[in-house]
Amino acid sequence: xxxxxxxxxxxxxxxxxxxxxxxxxxxxxxxxxxxxxALILIVLLVAYPFCVALYFSVSNAFIGRxxxxxxxxxxxxxxxxxxxxQTFQNAFVFTGTAVACKLVLGISxxxxxxxxxxxxxxxxxxxxxxxxxxxxxxxxxxxxxxxSLYSVVNWTGIALGLMEPPGPNWLGQKYYAMTxxxxxxxxxxxxxxxxxxxxxxxxxxxxxxxxxxxxxAGPVTRFWYITLPLLKPVLAVVVLFSTIFTFSDFNxxxxxxxxxxxxxxxxxxxxxxxxxxxxxxIGEGAAISLYLFPVLVxxxxxxxxxxxxxxx
Amino acid sequence: MSRRKLxxxxxxxxxxxxxxxxxxxxxxxxTLTSLKTDRELYDRAxxxxxxxxxxxxxxxxxxxxxxxxLTWTKNSLLVTVLSTAISLVIxxxxxxxxxxxxxxxxxxxxxxxxxxxxxxxSLLFLPLAQIVNWLGLGDSKWAxxxxxxxFLVPFCTWLLMGYFRTVPKEVEECAMVDGATRVQAxxxxxxxxxxxxxxCAALFAFTLSWNEFIxxxxxxxxxxxxxxxxxxxxxLIRGDSYFWGSLMGGAVLGSVPIxxxxxxxxxxxxSGLTAGALK
Numbered sequence: 001x002x003x004x005x006x007x008x009x010x011x012x013x014x015x016x017x018x019x020x021x022x023x024x025x026x027x028x029x030x031x032x033x034x035x036x037x038a039l040i041l042i043v044l045l046v047a048y049p050f051c052v053a054l055y056f057s058v059s060n061a062f063i064g065r066x067x068x069x070x071x072x073x074x075x076x077x078x079x080x081x082x083x084x085x086q087t088f089q090n091a092f093v094f095t096g097t098a099v100a101c102k103l104v105l106g107i108s109x110x111x112x113x114x115x116x117x118x119x120x121x122x123x124x125x126x127x128x129x130x131x132x133x134x135x136x137x138x139x140x141x142x143x144x145x146x147x148s149l150y151s152v153v154n155w156t157g158i159a160l161g162l163m164e165p166p167g168p169n170w171l172g173q174k175y176y177a178m179t180x181x182x183x184x185x186x187x188x189x190x191x192x193x194x195x196x197x198x199x200x201x202x203x204x205x206x207x208x209x210x211x212x213x214x215x216x217a218g219p220v221t222r223f224w225y226i227t228l229p230l231l232k233p234v235l236a237v238v239v240l241f242s243t244i245f246t247f248s249d250f251n252x253x254x255x256x257x258x259x260x261x262x263x264x265x266x267x268x269x270x271x272x273x274x275x276x277x278x279x280x281x282i283g284e285g286a287a288i289s290l291y292l293f294p295v296l297v298x299x300x301x302x303x304x305x306x307x308x309x310x311x312x
Numbered sequence: 313m314s315r316r317k318l319x320x321x322x323x324x325x326x327x328x329x330x331x332x333x334x335x336x337x338x339x340x341x342x343t344l345t346s347l348k349t350d351r352e353l354y355d356r357a358x359x360x361x362x363x364x365x366x367x368x369x370x371x372x373x374x375x376x377x378x379x380x381x382l383t384w385t386k387n388s389l390l391v392t393v394l395s396t397a398i399s400l401v402i403x404x405x406x407x408x409x410x411x412x413x414x415x416x417x418x419x420x421x422x423x424x425x426x427x428x429x430x431x432x433x434s435l436l437f438l439p440l441a442q443i444v445n446w447l448g449l450g451d452s453k454w455a456x457x458x459x460x461x462x463f464l465v466p467f468c469t470w471l472l473m474g475y476f477r478t479v480p481k482e483v484e485e486c487a488m489v490d491g492a493t494r495v496q497a498x499x500x501x502x503x504x505x506x507x508x509x510x511x512c513a514a515l516f517a518f519t520l521s522w523n524e525f526i527x528x529x530x531x532x533x534x535x536x537x538x539x540x541x542x543x544x545x546x547x548l549i550r551g552d553s554y555f556w557g558s559l560m561g562g563a564v565l566g567s568v569p570i571x572x573x574x575x576x577x578x579x580x581x582x583s584g585l586t587a588g589a590l591k
Contacts, residue, residue: 025494031415038406038465039421042428045440045462052439109331115324116317123328125578130335132574132581134523136541137563141342144556150353152341152360187334192585199586241430248432251525255545269434269526276438277530285438292435300427 056286063280074287084288087259087266091291093178094267095247098185102242103235105186106193111223113194114201124195131191139255142184146170146256174264177257181265184252189245193238200234201227236306244299248292268292339564346371346561353557371557372565375548380535381562384543387453388522389569391539395460396517402461403468403513408498410469411476412484422473429466436462437530444531455531456539460521467520468513474587475509476502512584515577522570540566 023029057074061067078084109127117123130138145152154167168176204227212222250269253259259266259274266274268291276285344363345353352358352365375381409415410422440459449455479502487497503510528539535547544562548555574581 021493027413027494028415030494031409031413031418034405034409034413035421037402038425038469041402041461041465042424045443045459046428046431046436049436049439049443052442053436056439105331109328112324112328112331116321117324117328118321121578123332124582125574126332127335128578128581128585129339129571129574131585132519132523132570133339133567134525134541134570136523136525136545137566138338138342140545140559140563141338144345144560145338145341147556150356150360150556155360187338190331191335195582196586244430244432248434250434254525254529269432272434272438273526273530277441282438282442289435289438292432296430296432296435300430303426303430304423 053286053290056283057290059283061282061286063277063282067283070283074284077284078287083263083266083271086263087268087271087288088291090178090263090265091247091267094182094185094249094265095243098182098189098246099239099242101182101186102189102193103239105190106197106238107231107235109190109194110197110201111227113198127194128191130188135188135251136255138188139184139252142180142187143171143256146180148172171257172261174261177261177265181253181256184256185246185249188252189242192242196238197231197234200231204230237303240299240303244296247295342560342563346557346564348557350557371561375558375561375565379543379548379558379562381540381543381565383536384538384540385566387537388539388541388566391453391456391460391528392518392521394457395464395521396514398457399461399464399468399517400510400514403465403517404472404503404510406465407469407472408476408502411473412481425466425469428462429470431463433463433524433526437526440527441530449531451531451533451537453532453537453539456521456524456528459527459531460524463524464517464520468517471513471516471584471587472506472509475506475512479505508580508583511577512580512587515573515580516584518573519570519581 024033056067058069058071059067060070060073113120113124113127144150148169148171151167151170153170154163157163157167158165170176170180208226208230209222212226217225247267248269249267250273253265253267253270254273257265259270263271268288272285272288274285275288276282341360344361347367347369348363349365349368349370352363358364406425410418410425444450444455444459447455447458449458483505484497484501487501488494492500523541524539525541525545528542529546532538532542535543538546540562544559544566548559548562
């Protein structure tokens with residue numbers, strides 16, 4: 001009824017309007033028109049800044065000073081600096097450990113959440129909570145929990161007899177600081193793993209398990225030969241996503257340790273900010289952040305090549 | 313049989329306990345700290361897991377009246393609401409075009425959106441800071457309104473593409489056979505069907521921009537322009553050393569808007585989380 005009305009009104013209007021309307025009905029016109037805003041945004045504020053970053057990385061840009069082309073000097077300087085080499089190592093240790101922990105714990109948690117539970121919704125809600133709260137703010141909570149004088153972690157550890165008083169100085173000692181940063185990252189990233197893997201678990205047909213059970217397969221065999229192989233695509237996606245976002249993490253390290261003690265927890269993002277903004281050497285800072293790029297390329301390549309094969 | 317089932321059910325709950333403690337304890341401890349008196353807070357003999365010497369709201373009143381916390385929250389709200397609205401509009405039309413229309417290079421644009429979705433903010437914050445300055449938006453919350461869509465639009469587009477694909481083409485074609493234009497069919501037929509997807513995209517965009525930290529930290533610095541996350545992590549830590557109560561209070565209050573949304577829309581969060589990664 002309403003639709004019919006519109007047609008009549010349109011016929012009575014001036015031809016220009018009709019022509020625009022007809023043009024908008026063509027997919028070849030409407031399609032590009034609809035993606036233009038997104039395209040402009042991406043070109044101006046993603047692609048262009050990326051080119052600026054590339055330029056900065058080969059220049060001696062410094063805050064408030066004209067910059068000149070210096071070739072690969074920034075990259076060479078970086079490899080000669082202890083802070084950068086330490087950061088490079090940290091990035092892989094941090095990402096490797098955190099993603100591995102999240103994967104193992106995520107599968108376990110997803111398997112538990114897939115059981116018959118009494119307060120299913122409530123438990124899911126609680127499990128997902130760390131993922132939705134602002135990371136910078138929740139990390140402040142962890143900062144307080146790892147405080148050198150009032151650490152509740154140490155208090156509990158000592159009370160349970162697991163630690164020698166006064167317990168470790170979490171954020172002041174090299175390996176403990178890295179452990180703390182990894183723990184917070186796992187805490188925050190685990191919900192994403194668990195909930196996504198759970199979605200994968202739910203989609204596995206029940207009949208497969210029933211058939212396997214009828215054939216006498218135990219729970220371990222069923223997990224190994226049914227669950228894991230069928231989960232593989234989901235696990236691949238989750239690990240790839242998490243790798244890029246863990247590798248480029250900034251918030252947790254910035255709030256918890258500022259990269260310290262003695263650069264032992266710096267990641268590319270935090271070092272890049274310290275060098276590029278706090279010390280003003282934008283060129284070098286940009287060069288550091290560009291180290292995130294190869295990992296991004298690898299992840300995108302893997303996603304497009306192996307994971308999205310079916311959809312495109 | 314049923315006894316075995318009951319036993320395994322109880323076992324599953326028991327095994328979940330450590331996970332739940334791990335997930336929730338930081339929030340418990342933050343809230344607890346924000347409600348303790350300074351005397352108890354800095355008493356090393358007191359048990360940190362409980363409040364024994366009475367609850368106080370002095371940290372909250374200090375936070376609200378002696379700091380700019382309310383301004384920061386207002387800034388956060390402004391930036392979040394605007395950038396969410398902008399991104400939702402841009403993302404919706406782009407997603408519709410990518411999911412439904414056939415035109416030049418549609419496939420490669422879809423891939424482009426996906427790639428942008430994966431670009432971490434920490435890769436681009438340095439050059440963006442320069443661009444923000446060139447635009448005359450240095451140290452302004454408007455810089456955030458302009459830059460947040462760079463990660464929100466790819467996300468919304470990606471999420472909504474999945475939803476639009478689930479709307480049967482025939483419904484739309486019916487309307488068009490009846491004389492509706494494509495734009496009318498989108499507005500009156502497709503969008504109403506895709507409301508759950510739109511709610512989901514809006515929720516995630518709101519959450520992502522409320523939680524954003526590195527851009528806010530880099531592009532804004534004065535107390536009148538910064539967001540809640542930045543204000544709490546930078547301004548509350550300066551100066552006096554006995555700040556833990558109001559710092560934790562700030563962290564708790566800064567999370568409240570998200571927690572409220574989360575409680576009301578839990579199912580959307582769960583479905584959006586998996587859709588964003590898997591579709």
